[in-house]
Amino acid sequence: MKRVALVVSLIALAAPVMSQAAAPAGSLDNGKLVYEKWCLPCHGSRVDTGFPGTSNALYPGAAALAVKYKGTQPPLLTDRTNLTAELVKTVVRNGISAMPRSRKTEINDAELGDIAAYLTQKKPKSK
Ligand code: HEC
Incomplete structure (x- = not known):
């Protein structure tokens, strides 16, 4: 009985890890989604819509x-051709300047x- 409980709890522990491993590595579609959620508010730009008070402007990360x-x-980071995965990961995990x-x-x-x-x-790149 103890052994059954152990096996059941091991499966329960492994399940989330296994479902994460099943996700495709380096998914561009998901990368775009996550980038737009977390990075674009700083690394994007505003487009002049013609309404009063709007103008073309770079957001803080793009301006910096x-x-x-x-x-x-x-x-814009999406226009860069010289970024490496290592640089992106290091900057995101450690921050840089502002x-x-x-x-x-x-x-x-x-x-x-x-x-x-x-x-x-x-x-x-699509913007
Ligand atoms: C709060 C605003 C902000 C957010 C959010 C943000 N960044 Fe930044 N990022 C900046 C600023 C400001 C700089 C410029 C720092 C400097 O002057 O060196 C920068 C620089 C970078 C650089 C360095 C580029 C280079 O050539 O020096 C990378 C790469 C980068 N950001 C990636 C990202 C990614 C990926 C995300 C989302 C996970 C992200 N950033 C989210 C503000 C932000």
Whole structure:
């Protein structure tokens, strides 16, 4: 009886791990979703809609990168072609300058892998 209980509890423990492992690694679609939720509010840009009070403007992360690279790199991360997965992961986990770090409880490792795949994909990026 004890052994049955042990086996049952081991299965219960393994189930969440197994379902996570079943998710496809480096999913571009999921990377886009997670990026738009967590990163775009800082790394995006506002488009002039023509309504009073609106104008084209870079959000803080994009504006900071425009200042940092002075036109040698595009301000939007989705337009960059020189990002590496390692850089993206390191910056997200540690933060950089005014950018706060993200915890694993906010963006887990699988989601971060998807963001890195999305930002480092070779084909032309959709914005
Ligand atoms: C609160 C605003 C904010 C959020 C949210 C944010 N960033 Fe940033 N990010 C910044 C700022 C500001 C910088 C520029 C820091 C500097 O001056 O070096 C930056 C820089 C970066 C860089 C460095 C690029 C380079 O060439 O130096 C990467 C990569 C990056 N962010 C990725 C991300 C990703 C991926 C996310 C989402 C998980 C994210 N950021 C969310 C504000 C933000």
